[in-house]
Amino acid sequence: MFISLLAVIALGCIAWLGAASGFQYLIGVVLPYAAVLVFIGGFVWRMVDWAKSPVPFRIPTTGGQQKSLDWIKPARLDSPFTTAGTVGRMLLEVLLFRSLFRNTSVEIQKGPRVVYYSAKWLWLFALLFHYCFLLIFIRHFRFFLEPVPFALTAIEFVDGIMQIGVPRMFMSDVLVVAALGFLLARRLFSEKVRYISLANDYFPLFLLLGLVGSGIWMRYFAKVDIAAVKVLTMGLVTMNPVLPEGIGAAFFIHIFLLSCLLAYFPFSKLMHMGGVFLSPTRNLPNNTRAVRHVNPWNPPKKYRTYAEYEDEFRELMEEAGLPVDKTSEEAAAAE
Amino acid sequence: MSKLPTPDKLIATIPAFPMEGWMDTKPDFKPGTWCYPAKVDNMKALGMPNPHEWSADQEDWNLPENWEEIIYEGLKARLAKHRSLKVFMDICVRCGACADKCHFFIGTGDPKNMPVLRAELLRSVYRRDFTTAGKLLGKLAGARKLDKDVIKEWFYYFYQCTECRRCSLFCPYGIDTAEITAIARELLHELGLGIHWIMEPVFNCNRTGNHLGIQPHAFKEIVEFLCEDIETVTGIKINPPFNEKGHEIVFITPSGDVFADPGIYTFMGYLMLFHEIGLDYTLSTYASEGGNFGSFTTFDMAKKLNAKMYAEAERLGSKWILGGECGHMWRVVHQYMDTFNGPTPPKMEVPRSPITGTVFKNAASTKMVHIAEFTADLIKHNKLRLDPSRNDHLTVTFHDSCNPARGMGLLEEPRYVLKNVCNNYVDMPENTIREQTFCCGGGSGLNTDEIMEIRMRGGLPRGNALRYVQQKHGVNTMACICAIDRATLPPLANYWAPGVTVYGTHELVANALVMRGEQKRTMDLRQEELPGMEDE
Numbered sequence: 001m002f003i004s005l006l007a008v009i010a011l012g013c014i015a016w017l018g019a020a021s022g023f024q025y026l027i028g029v030v031l032p033y034a035a036v037l038v039f040i041g042g043f044v045w046r047m048v049d050w051a052k053s054p055v056p057f058r059i060p061t062t063g064g065q066q067k068s069l070d071w072i073k074p075a076r077l078d079s080p081f082t083t084a085g086t087v088g089r090m091l092l093e094v095l096l097f098r099s100l101f102r103n104t105s106v107e108i109q110k111g112p113r114v115v116y117y118s119a120k121w122l123w124l125f126a127l128l129f130h131y132c133f134l135l136i137f138i139r140h141f142r143f144f145l146e147p148v149p150f151a152l153t154a155i156e157f158v159d160g161i162m163q164i165g166v167p168r169m170f171m172s173d174v175l176v177v178a179a180l181g182f183l184l185a186r187r188l189f190s191e192k193v194r195y196i197s198l199a200n201d202y203f204p205l206f207l208l209l210g211l212v213g214s215g216i217w218m219r220y221f222a223k224v225d226i227a228a229v230k231v232l233t234m235g236l237v238t239m240n241p242v243l244p245e246g247i248g249a250a251f252f253i254h255i256f257l258l259s260c261l262l263a264y265f266p267f268s269k270l271m272h273m274g275g276v277f278l279s280p281t282r283n284l285p286n287n288t289r290a291v292r293h294v295n296p297w298n299p300p301k302k303y304r305t306y307a308e309y310e311d312e313f314r315e316l317m318e319e320a321g322l323p324v325d326k327t328s329e330e331a332a333a334a335e
Numbered sequence: 336m337s338k339l340p341t342p343d344k345l346i347a348t349i350p351a352f353p354m355e356g357w358m359d360t361k362p363d364f365k366p367g368t369w370c371y372p373a374k375v376d377n378m379k380a381l382g383m384p385n386p387h388e389w390s391a392d393q394e395d396w397n398l399p400e401n402w403e404e405i406i407y408e409g410l411k412a413r414l415a416k417h418r419s420l421k422v423f424m425d426i427c428v429r430c431g432a433c434a435d436k437c438h439f440f441i442g443t444g445d446p447k448n449m450p451v452l453r454a455e456l457l458r459s460v461y462r463r464d465f466t467t468a469g470k471l472l473g474k475l476a477g478a479r480k481l482d483k484d485v486i487k488e489w490f491y492y493f494y495q496c497t498e499c500r501r502c503s504l505f506c507p508y509g510i511d512t513a514e515i516t517a518i519a520r521e522l523l524h525e526l527g528l529g530i531h532w533i534m535e536p537v538f539n540c541n542r543t544g545n546h547l548g549i550q551p552h553a554f555k556e557i558v559e560f561l562c563e564d565i566e567t568v569t570g571i572k573i574n575p576p577f578n579e580k581g582h583e584i585v586f587i588t589p590s591g592d593v594f595a596d597p598g599i600y601t602f603m604g605y606l607m608l609f610h611e612i613g614l615d616y617t618l619s620t621y622a623s624e625g626g627n628f629g630s631f632t633t634f635d636m637a638k639k640l641n642a643k644m645y646a647e648a649e650r651l652g653s654k655w656i657l658g659g660e661c662g663h664m665w666r667v668v669h670q671y672m673d674t675f676n677g678p679t680p681p682k683m684e685v686p687r688s689p690i691t692g693t694v695f696k697n698a699a700s701t702k703m704v705h706i707a708e709f710t711a712d713l714i715k716h717n718k719l720r721l722d723p724s725r726n727d728h729l730t731v732t733f734h735d736s737c738n739p740a741r742g743m744g745l746l747e748e749p750r751y752v753l754k755n756v757c758n759n760y761v762d763m764p765e766n767t768i769r770e771q772t773f774c775c776g777g778g779s780g781l782n783t784d785e786i787m788e789i790r791m792r793g794g795l796p797r798g799n800a801l802r803y804v805q806q807k808h809g810v811n812t813m814a815c816i817c818a819i820d821r822a823t824l825p826p827l828a829n830y831w832a833p834g835v836t837v838y839g840t841h842e843l844v845a846n847a848l849v850m851r852g853e854q855k856r857t858m859d860l861r862q863e864e865l866p867g868m869e870d871e
Contacts, residue, residue, distance in 0.1 A: 053418040061503045063770045066744030068697045079744040100507045106435040112346045114799040116766035193431040198477040275426030280419045281509035289701040292673045303642035306621050313551050320552030
C-alpha cells in the first residue's frame with residue numbers, strides 16, 4: 001500500500017520538478033503523445049493477444065432459468081438463449097454491473113445461523129466511480145473541440161447545477177473522489193479485501209486520486225490559466241503542438257499523471273475494461289445443446305470401443321443373457 | 336478417517352485471518368484435509384503422465400525431475416488453448432465480491448479458500464513466468480517463484496474447490512474458478528498427482544462402462560433385483576431391456592443410482608415411469624454411466640469417457656438419449672458433449688417425446704434430454720396419473736445441484752415435477768437456491784470420506800439453510816437431482832439438520848405414480864409404510 005502511495009507521490013513530484021525546471025515541453029507535449037500511443041497500441045495488443053486463444057467450449061454461467069419447454073419462462077438476460085439475449089446480458093454487465101448487483105455478504109451468527117445480507121455498496125460506488133469518470137472524460141472534450149458543442153455545455157450545466165462556488169463545483173468531481181475514497185477504504189478496512197490486495201491494486205487508486213486531485217486543485221484552487229491550457233490541448237489534437245507561457249505547475253502534474261495512467265493501463269488490471277467483453281462465461285448464449293459449439297483444437301476421439309468391451313466381457317454377457325454383437329463362437333472363429 | 340468435531344465445535348474452530356500474508360503461509364496437511372493419492376496402476380492403465388508413488392502428508396512427493404518445465408510448458412500450452420484461462424489470469428481486480436460466496440471459505444475461514452485467492456495461487460506463478468511486470472517486480476506485482484511448496488498448495492486448495500461456479504455468478508467479469516481449478520488439476524495430473532477417489536472411477540468407467548466398476552452381468556442382476564423390489568411394492572413386474580438394438584431411446588444415468596442407497600430408489604422410479612408410459616427404450620451396460628469423473632481429471636479424459644454415449648446410441652440405432660438425474664453429468668452433457676464428441680451419429684434425431692409429441696428444440700443438436708424436462712412435459716400434458724397424497728407425510732424442499740443450476744439453468748423443471756407429486760413443498764432461503772445454490776460439499780470428485788471434515792465445513796451453508804426450513808416449516812425431506820448429492824447429502828443432513836431424509840426427485844415421482852394394474856400401495860419404494868395407507 002505504502003509503496004503504491006509513495007510511487008504516486010514520486011510521480012507527482014517528478015512532474016512538479018520537471019515543470020519547474022524547464023521540462024514543460026516534455027511533460028506537456030512529448031509524454032502525452034507517447035502515452036496515447038502506448039495506450040492505443042497496448043490496448044489493441046492485449047485484446048488481440050487474448051483473442052488469439054480460442055474459445056474451446058461454450059461455458060456461460062447461467063444466472064437463471066434455461067430455455068427448454070415452451071411453457072416455462074426462461075430468463076432471457078441472465079440465461080440467454082439467443083444472440084440478442086446475450087448482447088442484452090453483456091450490456092447489463094458492462095453498463096450496469098449486473099453481477100456485482102447480486103452481491104451479498106455472509107455472517108455466521110449464534111445458533112448457528114448463516115445469514116446473507118444484501119451488499120450493494122460496492123456495486124453503487126463502483127458504478128458511481130465509472131460513470132463519474134466517464135462524465136469527467138467527456139467534459140474534458142471542451143479542451144479538444146472548438147467551438148465547444150452544445151451537448152458539452154449542457155452536460156457541464158447539469159453537472160454544476162448545484163451552483164456552488166466559482167468556478168461552479170461539478171458534482172462529478174465530488175462524487176468521483178467519494179467513490180475512489182470508498183474503494184480505497186474497502187481495501188484498507190475490510191479484512192478480506194485487505195488480505196487479497198496487491199500493490200497493483202492500490203497503485204491505480206492512488207494514481208486516479210492523484211489525477212482527480214490535481215484536476216480539482218487546478219480548477220478550484222490553483223486556478224491555472226485555462227485559456228493557455230486550451231491553446232496547448234488544441235495544439236495537441238491538431239498535431240500542431242505549442243507550449244504557451246505561464247500555465248502553472250498544477251496542470252503539468254495533472255497531465256503527467258494522466259500520461260502515467262494511459263501508459264500503465266494496458267499492462268495492468270485496468271484492462272478489465274477490455275477483458276470483460278471476452279469473458280466466455282458471460283458473452284456466450286446458453287444454447288449449447290441446441291447449437292453445436294466447435295472447438296478448433298478438438299483432439300481426435302480416443303475411447304474404449306464397444307467391441308473392446310465386449311471382447312473382455314463376452315462370456316459373462318452371454319451367460320447373463322445379454323445380447324452380444326459377436327457370439328463366443330464367432331469371436332473364436334475370427335481368431 | 337479423523338474424528339469429526341461436533342457442529343458447534345466445528346463452527347467455533349473457524350479461525351480468524353492469519354497475520355502473515357498469504358504467500359508466507361503454507362497448508363497443514365493434517366488428516367481429514369487431503370484426499371488419498373491415485374493408485375499408480377490406475378494412472379498407468381489410463382496413460383496418465385508420470386505415474387508414481389506419493390502421499391500428501393509426506394515431505395517429498397517424488398515429483399518428476401523436470402517438474403518445473405512440465406508446469407511451465409503445461410501452463411503455456413493451456414493459455415494458448417483456453418481464452419478463458421488467459422483472460423481470467425489477467426483481468427481480476429481483486430474486488431473481493433467472490434470472497435464470501437464460496438462454501439469452503441464460509442466453512443473453513445481459510446483465506447485461500449476465497450475464490451480470488453484460490454485463483455491467485457495459479458495467477459502468481461503465471462505473472463512470474465508470463466508477464467513482464469511479474470518478471471521485473473516479483474512479489475511487489477503479486478508474482479512468486481514456482482517451488483515444490485506451491486505445488487503442494489495447489490493440490491491442497493484445488494482439491495478444496497468443487498467447481499460449483501457460485502463465485503463466477505457474482506464476479507463482475509464472470510471469472511470462473513471452476514475453469515481455473517480444472518486447469519490447475521490438469522497441471523497437477525501432468526506431474527502424476529491425482530486422487531484415488533477420482534482416478535479409480537475413471538479407470539472403472541473406461542473399462543466396465545461405469546464408475547463403480549459394475550460388470551455387465553452384474554449390472555443386469557442388480558437392476559433385476561431392483562425390479563423385484565418394484566414388484567413387491569406395486570405388484571407389477573418390469574423387465575427393462577439391456578443393450579437391445581432398435582429402441583427409440585437409450586437411457587443413461589449415473590451408476591450410483593444402480594448401486595447405492597438412496598439412489599437405487601430413484602432408479603426404480605425411472606423404471607416405473609418408463610413402464611407406465613410404455614417408453615420404447617433400452618439401458619446399456621457399455622454406456623452405463625451418466626456421470627463423468629473424467630471431467631474432474633482433464634478435458635481429454637472427460638471427452639474419452641463421454642464418447643461412449645454417442646457411440647452406443649449409434650450402435651443400438653437409437654434416435655436420442657434420455658439422461659437421468661445427475662449434476663456434473665449435465666454440465667458435461669449440456670456444455671461439452673456436443674463439442675467433445677459431436678456432431679451426433681447420423682441416425683439420431685431431434686428428441687421428440689413419443690408420449691406427448693413435444694419436440695425438445697433446446698436439445699436439437701446434442702440430442703439428449705434431461706429427465707426432469709421429460710417428466711415435466713409428461714405432467715404438463717396430463718400423461719401421468721398421480722396421487723401426491725402418498726407423499727403427504729413428507730414436507731419437501733429441493734436442493735439445486737450446482738451444475739444444472741449454473742451450468743445449464745435447470746431450475747423450474749424439477750420444481751414443477753416436485754410440486755405435482757408432493758403436496759407440501761417449501762424452498763430454502765433465496766440466497767441458497769436456484770442460481771445461488773450452495774454445493775453439497777462433495778462435488779467435483781470430493782465426495783470421499785477421508786475428507787469428511789472438509790465436506791461438512793463446505794456443507795455448512797447448505798446444511799444451515801436446510802436446518803432453517805426444517806425448523807421453520809417442518810421440512811423432513813430434501814429432494815435432489817444428482818447422484819453425488821444422494822451420496823453426500825445424507826451425511827450432510829445428518830450432521831447439520833438431523834431428521835431430514837434425502838430423496839431423488841424420481842423416487843418421489845414413482846411414489847405418487849398411479850400405475851395401471853398396480854396393487855394398493857401401502858409402502859413407499861423404500862418399503863416403509865405409507866402413513867394413512869396401511870393395510871386395513
